[in-house]
Amino acid sequence: MSSNLWFWIIVVAVVVLVVALVAGLVIARKRKISLAADRAAEKAEEVKPKGGGYQAGGGIALAPGGEKTEEPVHPAGERTEVDGQPGVGDDASVPRDAPRRGIVDVVLPDETEAPEKPEVKPEPVPEPAPKPAPEPEPVEEIAPAGGRIERLRGRLSKSRSAFGQSLLGLLGAGDLDEDSWQDVEDTLLVADLGAATTTEIVEKLRAELSVRAVRTSEEARTVLREVLIGALKTEGDRAVRALPHGTGDEKKPAVVLVAGVNGTGKTTTTGKLARVLVAQGRHVLLGAADTFRAAAADQLQTWADRVGAEVVRGKEGADPAAVAFDAVKRGTEAGVDAVLIDTAGRLHTKTGLMDELGKVKRVVEKQAKVDEVLLVLDATTGQNGLMQARVFAEVVSVTGIVLTKLDGTAKGGIVFQVQRELGVPVKLVGLGEGADDLAPFEAGAFVDALLG
Ligand SMILES: Nc1nc2c(ncn2[C@@H]2O[C@H](COP(=O)(O)OP(=O)(O)OP(=O)(O)O)[C@@H](O)[C@H]2O)c(=O)[nH]1
The missing domain is CATH 1.20.120.140 (SRP54, nucleotide-binding domain)
Structure with a gap:
């Protein structure tokens, strides 16, 4: 083959190759564009606004700054409701453009100097009103003793x-x-x-x-x-000898000695008896010869205050005979109708204490006769009361029995025994802690109460 032929063969092959190459490129390009179109469509999807399809038709209106705009007319006008709740259109907070206080220099007061006080004219002091005379302590109403x-x-x-x-x-x-x-x-x-x-x-x-x-x-x-x-019959008189002897200048107070063991109700009985006397218009003086217990004298004082009676009391631990003596002396001088002497509770088994009670009576009798020695027995102690009665009767010749706390016991029968053994009448009965819960002893009423 000639060299020209080979030349033309190579040229044709090159041309064919170039054409094939160009055709391949065009086809590949076409495929590439279709993909891009999809992507473009996807892109278009992505930028779609998410406001439900709303797309602003125009731009935001802009105004030049620094110029005062017109104030809007308050839409609420006069509100009819006045319950303090904000209404539509009310300002919820202080308006931003409300007048404000600027920052100013303030002169602080000198700490060492007291601030100058404005001169205050003294108020004219009103003349003190004359004090009314002190009213007498009201005396409590006392239930009548009868019945x-x-x-x-x-x-x-x-x-x-x-x-x-x-x-x-x-x-x-x-x-x-x-x-x-x-x-x-x-x-x-x-x-x-x-x-x-x-x-x-x-x-x-x-x-x-x-x-x-x-x-x-x-x-x-x-x-x-x-x-x-x-x-329950007795020879003795059930009357409490608490009325004065003699009349006029000869008048002397009755002296009543109240004795018994601890806690039987001596002070309470003395107070109750004072009330009975005061209710009958009598003047009473109380002698607090219980010098063992300061509270006993206070207790008696309270009773006295309630009925407006005077109290003679000694210091704690003072000789009870001396206090009793003073009480009778004072009562005689003051011309009261009765002096009631409350003595300390003493155990009948303690010889020393019983001797002391004997002394109280003897000392008082140096200036006045003791008319009544009331022995206070607690009915709830039953038979023990009888033992006490025997010993007290020996020491101070008891003249009457007061049986207390009969309201709290089924043992009212002690009344029969005490009277029978001592031959001394039960004169009074205590039937409660109340101020007027002291009653005269009446056999008929007592038996009726027992039998119901
Ligand atoms: N239920 C009842 N209680 C009474 C009666 N009499 C007195 N009392 C109560 O018995 C308690 C003792 O009474 P007081 O009067 O303090 O006895 P007292 O004998 O003076 O006592 P002392 O000074 O400690 O010996 C008190 O709580 C009285 O209220 C009564 O008749 N019935």
């Missing part, structure tokens, strides 16, 4: 339930056998009537029930009542 036991009958209910009801139950059952009589005896003993009184009462009851041929419980009640009242 008190009737009014206080309910207080004896405990005694009644234990004593009267069981006795009436036994006696009202008709013919009694020996066992039943034994039960009657036991009931009387449990109620603290004591062996001697019990025997005496049972004997009388047996005799009366058979003589009167008692058949009904009502008849039995009548007999029982009479027998019990009979057992």
Whole structure:
């Protein structure tokens, strides 16, 4: 082959190769554009606004700065509601353009110098009003003493339930056998009537029930009542000797000594008795001869204040006989109607204390007769009260018994024993802690209260 031929063959091959190359490139380009178009479409998707399709049609209106714009007209006008709540259009806070205080230099006061005070004219002092005369301490209203036991009958209910009801139950059952009589005896003993009184009462009851041929419980009640009242009879007078002796210049106060063991109710009884006397228009002076316990004198003072009575008291630990002496002296000078002397509680088993009580009485008697020695017995102590009564009676010749706390015991029967043993009448009974819970002892009313 000639060299020209080879030349033309190479040229043609090169041309074909170039054409093929160009055609390949065009085809590849076409494929590339379609991809780009997709991407462009995707891009167009991405930049779509997300405001629900809203697209601003125009730009934001702009105004030149530094110029005052017109104030809007307040839309709310006059509000009708006045409950303090903000209304539509009200300013929720201080407007930004409200007038403000600028920063200024303030002169601070000199710390060492007191600030100058404006001159204050003194107020004219008003003339003090004349003081009204001190009003007398109001004296409490005191319940009348008459018929008190009737009014206080309910207080004896405990005694009644234990004593009267069981006795009436036994006696009202008709013919009694020996066992039943034994039960009657036991009931009387449990109620603290004591062996001697019990025997005496049972004997009388047996005799009366058979003589009167008692058949009904009502008849039995009548007999029982009479027998019990009979057992409470006493020769002694139940009146409390607390009224003055003599008249005019000769008048001397009655002197009442109140004695007993600790806590029986001496001070309370003295106070209650003072009230009874004051209620009857009497003048009373109280002597606080319980010098062991300062509180006892204070307690007596309180009672005295309540009824407007005077108190003579000594220092704590002072000789009780001296205080009692002073009280009677003062009462005589002051012309009172009664001097009530409250003594310290003392155990009847302590000889020294009992001697001291004897001395109190003897010393007082150097200037006045002791008219009444009241022995205060606590009914709740039962038989022990009887032992106390015996010893006190020996030392100070007791003239009357006050049986306290009958409201709190079923052992009212001690009344029968004490009277029988001592031959001294029960004059008063305490039926409560109240100021007027002191009653005169009346056998009939007492038995009625026991039987219910
Ligand atoms: N329920 C009842 N309580 C009473 C009665 N009398 C007195 N009391 C109470 O018994 C307590 C003792 O009473 P006081 O009067 O202080 O006895 P007191 O004998 O003076 O006592 P001392 O000075 O310590 O010996 C008080 O709480 C009284 O209120 C009463 O009749 N019935």
